[in-house]
Amino acid sequence: MTTIQNVAIAGASGNLGISILHALLNSKAFNVTVLSRESSTATFPDSVTVVHVDYTSVPDLTATLKGQDAVVSAVGTAAINTQHPLIEASVAAGVARFIPSEFSADIDNAMSSALPVYQPQITVHKALQGLAQTHPAFTYTLIRNGVLLDWSMAKGFVIAFDSETPSLYDGGDRPLSVSNLASVGQAVVGVLRNPRETRNRVMYVHDLVITQNKVLAMARKLAPARTWNPVVVDTADLEARSRDAYAKGVVTIHSSLGLLIRAAFGEGYGGEFQRVDNELLGVGFKTDVDLEAMVKDAMDHTLVPGS
Numbered sequence: 001m002t003t004i005q006n007v008a009i010a011g012a013s014g015n016l017g018i019s020i021l022h023a024l025l026n027s028k029a030f031n032v033t034v035l036s037r038e039s040s041t042a043t044f045p046d047s048v049t050v051v052h053v054d055y056t057s058v059p060d061l062t063a064t065l066k067g068q069d070a071v072v073s074a075v076g077t078a079a080i081n082t083q084h085p086l087i088e089a090s091v092a093a094g095v096a097r098f099i100p101s102e103f104s105a106d107i108d109n110a111m112s113s114a115l116p117v118y119q120p121q122i123t124v125h126k127a128l129q130g131l132a133q134t135h136p137a138f139t140y141t142l143i144r145n146g147v148l149l150d151w152s153m154a155k156g157f158v159i160a161f162d163s164e165t166p167s168l169y170d171g172g173d174r175p176l177s178v179s180n181l182a183s184v185g186q187a188v189v190g191v192l193r194n195p196r197e198t199r200n201r202v203m204y205v206h207d208l209v210i211t212q213n214k215v216l217a218m219a220r221k222l223a224p225a226r227t228w229n230p231v232v233v234d235t236a237d238l239e240a241r242s243r244d245a246y247a248k249g250v251v252t253i254h255s256s257l258g259l260l261i262r263a264a265f266g267e268g269y270g271g272e273f274q275r276v277d278n279e280l281l282g283v284g285f286k287t288d289v290d291l292e293a294m295v296k297d298a299m300d301h302t303l304v305p306g307s
Helices: 013-029 058-065 077-093 116-134 149-154 181-193 212-222 234-249 253-265 288-302
Strands: 008-009 031-037 048-055 070-075 097-099 139-144 167-169 176-179 203-205 207-212 232-233
Touching: 008 013, 013 058, 013 167, 013 181, 031 058, 031 077, 070 077, 070 181, 070 232, 077 116, 077 253, 097 181, 116 139, 116 234, 116 253, 139 149, 139 181, 149 176, 167 253, 176 203, 176 232, 176 288, 207 212, 207 288, 212 288
Parallel strands: 008 031, 008 070, 031 048, 070 097, 097 139, 139 203, 167 232
Antiparallel strands: 176 207
C-alpha cells in the first residue's frame, strides 16, 4: 500500500466525527464517503458521497466498502461494539487501513487497561490484531489523544467554571495530555498520508500537557472577581463507585465517568503521554497563550455575564 485515496467514515455526525470529516475534506487529499445509518437524518457537505447502510449487515457493508482504501470509525462510546461487522466487512471488501473509534486514553497502560470502561475498545484491538495477522493486506492504526480539551472544558470536565466549588482530582496537580477536536482530525489525516509509517501501530498525539491547577490559575487571572473554592476529590473513590455501578449492571455515561476520570487523573494510569507522534502526523503543539485563549472561550460560554 503506497497511497490512500478513497476514505469512508462512520460516525461523521458526532462532535469528533465532524472534526475528522472537516480535516479530511480540508486536506483535499481524499475522496470521502460518509456511512450513515439508514434512519439518520444528518446532513453533510455536497462534496462527500453519503451512503445509508445497515451497520449490522456484513454483506451490505461489504458491498458499500468495495473500492475504499481506508475506513475511519468515529462512532460514539455506546456504539463501540457495532464496529465488529464494519471491521469484518472491511476485510472482505479489501480495505487496506482501518482506524477504529478510540481517540482517548493510553489503553496500553496496565492500570487503564484494567478499567471496565475500556474493555470494548480492547476487544476491538484484539480483533484488528488478529485480522491483520491472517490478512496481511489489511492493516490498522490506533490513535490516542488523551482528553479532548475543547469539548471537555465546555462540559466542565477539566474545571467546572460555573461552579463555586469545582473538583480537583487528587489535588489537581496531575499532568495530563490533552488535544482539541481539530487536532485529532489532523492526526487522522496524518495517519492516512503516512500509511507505511503508521501500519499496525498505536499513534500518540497531544496539543499540550496541562494540570487542573494551571487551568484554574488562568481562570482566576481572567475573572478576578470570581471566587472559586475547589474541592479535592479522590479518583480512587470515583473508580470504586463506578465499578460498583458496573457490577450492578448499570453501564451508562454517568456510571462510566468515574473510570474515565481515574484514567485521566489517577497516578500511574498514563494520563500524560511519554512520547507523541505529532511531527510524523503533521500536528503542531499549542502554547500557554493558546491554552489561556481556550480557557477564556470556555468561561465566556459557561459563566453568567457580569458574574
